[in-house]
Amino acid sequence: MGLFQAIVTIVVFSCSYLAHANGSGNDNGNGNGLELIKQEFECNMYQGKWVFDFSYPLYNSSACPFIRKEFDCIKYGRPDHLYLKYRWQPTNCELPRFNGKSFLKRFKGKKMMFIGDSLSLNIWQSLICMLHAAVPNSNIIRQQLNNNTISSVTFQDYNVSVMLFHSLYLVDVDEEKIGRVLNLNSMRNGNLWKNIDVLVFNTWLWWYRRGPKQPWDYLKVEGEIVKDMDRMVAFRTALTTWARWVDSDVDANKTKVIFQGISPSHYNGADWNEPGVKNCMKQTEPFIGPVYPVGLPEAVFVVKEVISSIKKPVHLLDVTALSQFRKDAHPSSYNAFRGMDCTHWCVAGLTDTWNELLYAALIA
Ligand SMILES: *[C@@H]1O[C@H](CO)[C@@H](O)[C@H](O)[C@H]1NC(C)=O
Numbered sequence: 001m002g003l004f005q006a007i008v009t010i011v012v013f014s015c016s017y018l019a020h021a022n023g024s025g026n027d028n029g030n031g032n033g034l035e036l037i038k039q040e041f042e043c044n045m046y047q048g049k050w051v052f053d054f055s056y057p058l059y060n061s062s063a064c065p066f067i068r069k070e071f072d073c074i075k076y077g078r079p080d081h082l083y084l085k086y087r088w089q090p091t092n093c094e095l096p097r098f099n100g101k102s103f104l105k106r107f108k109g110k111k112m113m114f115i116g117d118s119l120s121l122n123i124w125q126s127l128i129c130m131l132h133a134a135v136p137n138s139n140i141i142r143q144q145l146n147n148n149t150i151s152s153v154t155f156q157d158y159n160v161s162v163m164l165f166h167s168l169y170l171v172d173v174d175e176e177k178i179g180r181v182l183n184l185n186s187m188r189n190g191n192l193w194k195n196i197d198v199l200v201f202n203t204w205l206w207w208y209r210r211g212p213k214q215p216w217d218y219l220k221v222e223g224e225i226v227k228d229m230d231r232m233v234a235f236r237t238a239l240t241t242w243a244r245w246v247d248s249d250v251d252a253n254k255t256k257v258i259f260q261g262i263s264p265s266h267y268n269g270a271d272w273n274e275p276g277v278k279n280c281m282k283q284t285e286p287f288i289g290p291v292y293p294v295g296l297p298e299a300v301f302v303v304k305e306v307i308s309s310i311k312k313p314v315h316l317l318d319v320t321a322l323s324q325f326r327k328d329a330h331p332s333s334y335n336a337f338r339g340m341d342c343t344h345w346c347v348a349g350l351t352d353t354w355n356e357l358l359y360a361a362l363i364a
């Protein structure tokens with residue numbers, strides 16, 4: 001997507017906001033449509049800072065029945081709760097406050113799907129908790145579909161389904177005679193995804209996995225089988241397969257496409273000026289900016305470049321930089337397994353902010 005295309009997209013989004021702004025859709029109730037349009041032109045929601053806010057978190061995690069034992073930090077004894085009390089404040093505008101009822105009304109009869117690795121699971125769990133908190137007594141149906149590749153939660157009174165499709169690489173891993181082959185040029189599951197109304201993709205975590213945890217034996221690229229290759233090149237190639245699919249198969253009139261940006265981990269204190277620190281244990285406060293010392297991971301630039309090549313509108317949920325500051329928001333050892341996890345995020349917690357940003361992008 002070139003710059004011109006990007007500007008056109010912003011105009012279209014803004015106008016559709018104006019159309020809603022007079023009705024029930026105006027959730028934050030601050031100012032008129034024109035003011036919002038001006039804000040959107042000037043505002044990058046992803047540029048800002050973390051501010052302390054006693055009205056957070058957005059829900060009580062103990063009352064959310066969906067949280068897996070990997071992410072339920074309070075349940076597994078996390079003693080400090082300050083990490084729940086931060087709100088993301090963009091520099092030039094306000095983030096609309098999340099309104100679960102309004103979300104459900106707006107997406108009535110629609111399906112939304114998160115597609116990717118465990119960070120998709122992480123943000124999906126957070127969104128269903130946020131929606132559940134808005135309508136705790138409504139009928140909610142959980143289902144496993146498509147041979148367990150899809151987990152679905154349907155808010156029946158609104159006919160809204162929020163689904164999760166587990167896929168580590170987006171592209172295919174095939175069982176072949178020689179073994180498991182990661183095919184960088186094929187994305188067969190696209191046929192299941194393309195009729196969904198909102199698609200939120202993510203992949204990154206598994207691209208550098210090696211040894212017994214690597215879930216493939218060979219790579220296939222342009223029909224050729226190789227044992228291994230530069231992993232960043234492999235990532236870029238797979239992402240490009242996804243990008244071409246968006247241009248060829250997604251009906252932009254029906255489906256909104258989001259890419260969930262690279263999620264940072266915190267295993268190296270040198271990244272935040274604490275050399276020698278090996279994980280996120282005992283981190284109870286965010287890094288105080290303005291600039292995160294280590295800078296952005298290289299994969300972020302690959303993601304931005306590939307997305308900019310897509311002709312159809314795709315929104316990058318650009319959460320990397322704002323999440324880098326949140327060394328305090330991981331489970332660390334407060335999960336059912338007591339293992340050190342500085343990759344995922346506590347629910348409630350940071351992924352709620354990702355969903356507030358997703359909500360802002362979807363209603364804009
Ligand atoms: C907005 O609503 C007000 C009051 O209901 C109405 O007078 C006005 O014409 C509406 N504006 C638009 C743009 O629909």
Ligand SMILES: *[C@@H]1O[C@H](CO)[C@@H](O)[C@H](O)[C@H]1NC(C)=O
Binds near residue numbers: 060061062
């Ligand atoms: C959170 O929910 C739990 C379980 O429903 C309840 O026992 C607890 O009092 C709630 N906490 C707050 C602060 O509302």
Ligand SMILES: *[C@@H]1O[C@H](CO)[C@@H](O)[C@H](O)[C@H]1NC(C)=O
Binds near residue numbers: 109110111159
């Ligand atoms: C719910 O929405 C789906 C589309 O997502 C539609 O096919 C179905 O008819 C709707 N069901 C009801 C009861 O409205």
Ligand SMILES: *[C@@H]1O[C@H](CO)[C@@H](O)[C@H](O)[C@H]1NC(C)=O
Binds near residue numbers: 147
């Ligand atoms: C369903 O999944 C299982 C285990 O992953 C697999 O063995 C089986 O072939 C799958 N069935 C179909 C119909 O795809």
Ligand SMILES: *[C@@H]1O[C@H](CO)[C@@H](O)[C@H](O)[C@H]1NC(C)=O
Binds near residue numbers: 251253
């Ligand atoms: C999308 O909508 C536009 C404007 O309404 C229309 O011109 C176009 O043909 C539609 N595209 C598809 C694939 O339906």
